[in-house]
Amino acid sequence: MCNRVPARCRRRIKKHIRGEMMSSIARLRCLSSLLLSVLFGMTAAQAVVPAKIVYVRPVPQNDDAFLQQGTKGVEQAATMYQLQASTLESQPNQASRQQQLDNAVKQGAKIVVMIGYEFKELAASAARAAPQTRFVIMQHCVDNSPPNLTCVTFRESEPSYLAGMEAALTTSSNKVGMIGPIDSPLKRKNGEAFAAGAKAVNSAITVHAPLWVGGTQPFDDPSRAEAQAKTMLGDGVDVIFAAASGSNRGIFKALSTQPKAKAIGSDINQCSLAPGRILDNVQTHADTAISVAVGLLMGGSTATHMDFGMKEGAVSLTGLGLDAAYSECDILRQRPAIEKLRVAKNAIIRGTLKVD
Secondary structure, X not given: OHHHOOHHHHHHHHHHHHHHHHHHHHHHHHHHHHHHHHHHHHHHHHHOOOOEEEEEEOOOOOOOHHHHHHHHHHHHHHHHHOOEEEEEEOOOOHHHHHHHHHHHHHOOEEEXXXXXXXXXXXXXXXXXXXXXXXXXXXXXXXXXXXXXXXXXXXXXXXXXHHHHHHHHHHOOOOEEEEEEOOOOHHHHHHHHHHHHHHHHHOOOOEEOOOEEOOOOOOOOOHHHHHHHHHHHHHOOOOEEEEOOHHHHHHHHHXXXXXXXXXXXXXXXXXXXXXXXXXXXXXXXXXXXXHHHHHHHHHOOOOOOEEEEOOOOOOEEEHHHOOOHHHOOOHHHHOHHHHHHHHHHHHHHHHOOOOOO
């Protein structure tokens, strides 16, 4: 059969076969080159080790939800900016905290995050000892800080003003007050904003002088806070701005002696701790602030102070949040008050309502 195929046809067939073979070889070569480039690319990508971000806690892991935001914040930042996140827990003493800061540097951290007034005396020296590492301390600024130490503060006065409005809108005795952890410039500023918000609603309202928990553990001393709350309740106050973090549990306990008394919590959503007795909370979103700060630093910022407020989503009232319906906060029963608070919040964000 093959011999009957004309010579010119056999030549065409051979030429076609050779062409197909050459095309196949070319395709194989291209495919091989592509696979090699992918493999080498993967090897190169795998060789790039992500920069590290380390959160150093002032104490071991506990139920302090505000400190837990530190871990959440560095993990969020790691996901957003392709970093490797970890958390180091300190024992409740300065030697251990210093050791963990040193450990973070030894681990090669690009950014070290700290939460807690306990680090205020350690932050500057740690930063000076490791100039190639960026240190970030939340809430507590340091005088004459080195250039690689960034202090992140919150405009807590903004939601504190709203808390004052809220207290004035819900009080029956026309007497409100605030209990804070320590007598510091920041906490006094929040107390002043709370009083201004209350006076903006009712100029005749009585605002009790702030009381302070004090002691060696002002942010986590329910017993001292309970005593201060009983004093304030005894003076006729029926809405207390409980701005003492973990110490607030004592304030909430004191409410049980006054059937109509209520409180406004702080730092996190505390409404479930005393259902029906907590109106709302002034929340500080450290996790959001950490993510925003890290983003700015990764973008090249060398700022030694960053200040975040409601506009950046770093502070808020629980009752005005997107998930307020699930908060168990008592303010949700008072829709007219919620609407007035929302109007004021929007004015603060726009800058038409100034809270100093």
